[in-house]
Amino acid sequence: MDSITPASPGKAEALALRYGPDAVPAAGPWSDAIALLLSHRSVRGFRADAPPEGTLETLVAAAQSAATSSNLQTWSVVAVSDPGVRGKLAAIAGGQKHIEQCPLFLVWLADLSRLGRIAEAEGRPLEGLPYLETFLVASIDAALAAQNAVVAAESLGLSTVYIGALRNDTQAVAGLLDLPPGAVGVFGLCVGYAQPAAAGEVKPRLPQAAVLHHGTYRIADENGQRAAYDRIMGEFSRRNEMQADTWTERVLSRIATIKALRGRDLLKPALRALGFPLR
C-alpha cells in the first residue's frame, strides 16, 4: 500500500488500536481531525521523493499558528539539507539513518537570541532572560509549534519522527547550524513519505486511567494497569518489532543508568555554554 492518505478508521477501531481492545475509553465527540491525530505513528524509514514545493512553508505556517506564551515567539527552526551536515547529525543521534534519508529534516530551536537582539537594538534591560523559566517557555513553545507541523504533515500523507537524541550533544549541533548564543536545538524532526514496510501499526498507550486524574492526583491499581499494558505492548512488539521486551523493561532500562542518557546527563553545562544560565 502506498496511497498518500490512508483512509481513517472509525472511532471504535481507532480507539481499540490506540489502547488495545480491552481498555477503550468512553470517548465522546469525534471529527476527521481527531481521527487523523489518533492514527499517528512515528516512522523511521522514508522514501527518497520530496514532498511538493512549498510544503516546508505550509508546515511552518501551521507551526506559527500554535499558541506561544505572551506572543514572545521564542522558537526558530532550521531546515537542513546538506548531506554532510545530515550525516553528522545522524552520528550525534547515535546513528539514526533516517536523518540522512528523509527528504525534509528540521531542527527546532528554543531561541532566546531574538529577544536578546531586540533588547540590544532598543537598549533595554533583559533581566528575565537568564532564568530556567524562560528556557522552559522557549522549549514548550517549540514543542507546541513542532506538533502543529507534525499534524499538518500527517494531514498531507507525510510521516514524521521526532529526534530527541540531538540533545546527545547540543553544542555540536549548535556548531553545525551556526547557532547564536541563546539558541539551542531541542529536538529534530524527520518528514517524508513512509516506506511501505516502515509504516507499522499504531502504538498502544497506557490506559487513560493511568494518565488522567479527576480533581486530584490519585493512584489506583497502577501495577494492574501496567501488567495489562505490558501484555498489549508485548503483543505489539511481537507483531511489529520482533522483540519480546515488555514496556516495563524498556522504560526501566531507559532510566536505570546515567550511561543510558547518552550524553544528555551533560545537558545543563551544555546549555550554560550555549548562553542559557538557567537561573
Next chain:
Amino acid sequence: MDSITPASPGKAEALALRYGPDAVPAAGPWSDAIALLLSHRSVRGFRADAPPEGTLETLVAAAQSAATSSNLQTWSVVAVSDPGVRGKLAAIAGGQKHIEQCPLFLVWLADLSRLGRIAEAEGRPLEGLPYLETFLVASIDAALAAQNAVVAAESLGLSTVYIGALRNDTQAVAGLLDLPPGAVGVFGLCVGYAQPAAAGEVKPRLPQAAVLHHGTYRIADENGQRAAYDRIMGEFSRRNEMQADTWTERVLSRIATIKALRGRDLLKPALRALGFPLR
C-alpha cells in the same frame, strides 16, 4: 455569530490573516486540518455550557496519540472541576477569570513520579531520573500531548487558552492537586465554547523569514522585519484590544525585569522542592 465550527477560510485568506497581507509565505499543499490549525486563536471568555459527555476522554485520546520520547509517557493531566480549587488556581495565575469560567480546565503535568513508582515496585535503579534532561523530556512530551488536545478541541468547535501562569507558584498548584513528588503542573488549559465577543481575530505572527532558517542560522534584516510586524500588530491591537503597544514594547516589558516573571524566577528552587533535582 455562534455557530459551532466556523467555515474555514481559503488558503490565501488564512495565510493573510496569520502573516498580514504583505508577508504571505509561499505555502504549498493544503488540507482541512491545516486550515483548522491556521485558524487557531486563544480565547479568554467562555460560555458556561459544557461540551458533550466524553469530550474529555476524546481530548485525552488525542493527547496520548502524540509522540512521546522512547514511549516513556512521562506526563499526566488533571481535570479540575471544584470551584474552590479553580478560584485558587485563577488567583495563582494572576486573576485569570476564565480559569473559573471555562467548563473544562486541565492541568498538564511533567510526571516522572510514575517511572519512579515502577522502578520502586521492580526494585531497579533510577540514575537517569534526576537530570534536567529527563525533566525536559517530560515537559516537551506534556506540550506535544496538550497541543494534540487543543487541535482536537478546536476541531469540535471548542476554544482554548494555555495558562503558563500556573508556573507562578508550582508548589501551591502541586498542593491543590495533591501531586506526588516528581510531578509538576507545567501549564493549564481552558477548554470551552467561546463567548461570541471573545473569539477575536487570528493573531498575526512574525514573518517566516524571522523564524525559518535554511542550512544554518542566518539573520538578515531582522530590524526591518520587526518594524513591519510592529505595524501589523499595532493595527491588530487597535482593532481587537484597544491598546496601541507595539509587539516590540510588549516583549521588552515581558522580559525586562525579574518582577515581570511574577514568581517564576523561583521555578528552579520550586522544582527542586517538588522532587526534580535538575542535575
